[in-house]
Amino acid sequence: MSIPSDNPILLARDFGPDALTLAVGEGEIVALPGACDEGFLRALSGADPAWPGGLWLQGEPLHTLRPAARLRFAHTQCAVAPRVGKLLPELTVAENTALPLILTGLGRQEARRRALRWLERLDAAACAEWRIADLTPSEMRRVALARALVLDPAILLAEDPTDGLSAPERLHLLRILRAASGTHGLTIIVATDDEDVLRWADRSITVKVKTPAAEPANTELAAEPLPAPITEPAAMMNHAAHGGIPHRIGRHARGEHRFSPVGSGAERGR
Structure with missing residues (x-):
């Protein structure tokens, strides 16, 4: 065990x-090489109460909370970057990024403003009005990260964020x-075996994880319903959802990306 501070x-x-x-x-930036995947990262974020053991987030013992309360608290503190395949092709980049805020009930204008702010920080503002199919793999990665960060979490968890990117893009x-x-x-x-990421991180911890078997439903906890999933998020943006749309990757002849400095910490509003 390695604990970097008295109050992790x-x-x-x-x-x-x-x-x-x-x-x-x-x-801290920590890389987890080994058999880690998005499911493990979701569990580590507190979003999956089925995993046994103790889990503390910002000093809060999540393992003592009921599932709905645990999920709500975890979502205010942690964000797991979605795979690029989970970006909705019927929405623009800005709409994809703003979607988590819209689902919390925030007004569309303010949600768009915050989405554009994170797209600018991740050097993706130029493609805000594009569809997902028009993005390069590198742009898709940055849009997925923007969608995770738009809620201003304290912790970002991502699986293989540089997968499929060239060395300069990584x-x-x-x-x-x-x-x-x-x-x-x-x-x-980050869960990754990318050598560039392992060198970039502050430290690496090799983790090999077996997915726990599903447990029988707890009737006592089942009395507290979990938040209902949004089945048609595209409809909230006034778009018709189109099932089965393939994710085409269109490449454009554009110059080198310009790096935009990230804004001040005060902007996080925390």
């Missing part, structure tokens, strides 16, 4: 079927994330 922002103890112990300090993305960590106090946890 995230602490897992005897967590999961492998009894993992992990501590991450505020503002370094560009990592520089942007390092700036976000430095100016916003953002803690970043």
Whole structure:
């Protein structure tokens, strides 16, 4: 076990079927090489109450909370970057990024303003009105990260954020994330085997995780309903949802991306 501070922002103890112990300090960038995936990151964020063991987030013992309360608290503190395949092709980049805010009930104008702010920080503002199919792989990655960060979480968790990118694109993305960590106090946890990412992180912790078997439903906890999922998020943007639309990757002859510094920490509003 390695604990970087007396008061880690995230602490897992005897967590999961492998009894993992992990501590991450505020503002730290930690890479997790090994058999980690998005499911493990979701569990580590507190979004999956089925995993056994102790989990503390900002000092709050999530393992003692009921599922709905645990999920609500986790969503205010952590964000798991979605895979690019989860971006909605019928929405523009700005609408995809603003969607998490819209789902919380925030007005569209303010949600769009915050979405554009994060797109600018991640050097993706130029494609705000494009559809997902018109983006390069690098732009898709940055839009997915913007959608996770638009809620201004304290912790960002991402699986293979540089997968499929060229060496210059990987370094560009990592520089942007390092700036976000430095100016916003953002803690970043990435599951990856990319050597560039492992060198970029403050430290690496090898984790091998077995997915726990599904447990029988707890009738006592089932009395508290979890938040209902949004089945047609595109309809909230006045778009008709089109099922089965393939994700085409269109490449455009554009010049080098310009790096935009991340805004001040005060802008996080926390």
